Structures are given as C-alpha cells and as structure tokens.
Amino acid sequence: MRKLLLILMAALMLSACNKIDNNELSGFAVRLNLGTYALWNTYGVSGVGDYNIFNRPKGLPSNFPYNVNTYTGFGGVLLIMGLDSGTASYTPLAYDDACPVEHDATVTLSIDPDNFEAVCPKCGSRYNVLTGAGGPVSGPALTRRLGLTTYVVRAATGGGYIITSY
DSSP states (O other): OHHHHHHHHHHHHHHHHTOOBOOTTOSOOEEEEEEEHHHHHHHSOOSTTOEEEEBTTTTBSTTOOOOTTOEETTTOEEEEEEEETTTTEEEEEEEESBOTTTTOTTOBOEEOTTTOEEEOTTTOOEEEOSSSSOEEEESHHHHHTBOOOEEEEEEOTTEEEEEEOO
C-alpha cells in the first residue's frame, strides 16, 4: 500500500512539472472588435501564418479605429491564423504580445518569417503560436515553463471576429 501511494505521489509531481503556465500575464482586459466583413478584410488574418499586431498605446496597426471600448491587454494582441489544437481546424488565434518572462509591456514579440514562431527580442525565448497553445519552444520561457496568454476569438454575426479576454 505504501509503495502504491509513493508511486502515485511521484506520478502527480512529475505531471505537475510538465504543465505550461499560460496565465503569467492574465487579468488584463482585451476587447478587439473586428466583427464586420469590412474590418476583418482590412485588419484580420486569412492564410496560415498571416498575422497582425494590435497595440493601442503604440497605435498599431496604423489607422485602426480604436474607441473607448477597445482594450489590447498587457502588451498588445498578436492575431495569427493557425491550427487550433483542440478542434484540429485552421482558425484565427490570439495571444498577448508581451513576453511573459520579461513582464514588461514594452517588450513585445516579433514573428520569425522562417518558422512563424514568436520571438522575444530581449530574452530570446521562442513560442509556438501556430498550434493554438502559445507554448515555449526555447529560451528562458521553456526553462520556466511559461507560455503566452491566450485570448478568445469568437465569430461575429457581421462576418468577422471579436477577440476578448473572457
């Protein structure tokens, strides 16, 4: 009985060590309305790897119609067309654009055009943003098991999508 209990405890501890924390930068409001065909066709994403970054303080993308009901999280919103690992279908995916290792809203990610990984310019951490998980691939984020904060992308009745933190 003791052996069984020890084996179960060891298995639980090992499984807890493999968990990725995608909530390091959670708790920041996100509401990005791309809910019409016109807005989606202008600012949305269409093909795999196609992406756009929304950052209200930095005015990205330029000419986006930000209003009082628009919130872009901690470091902005990275919107990318990828594969949702839960449904195995191609869909728009959204993440906070700040590196969770750095905890600094001004340290934002860029996309490596060779493999579409999100890369932190400061610590060098790399994240897989094409599978829906935003999990770390290399760097301090992998060592610390920190993934990107994910946001909800919902289809809107007007033909586009609405991105929220809830």
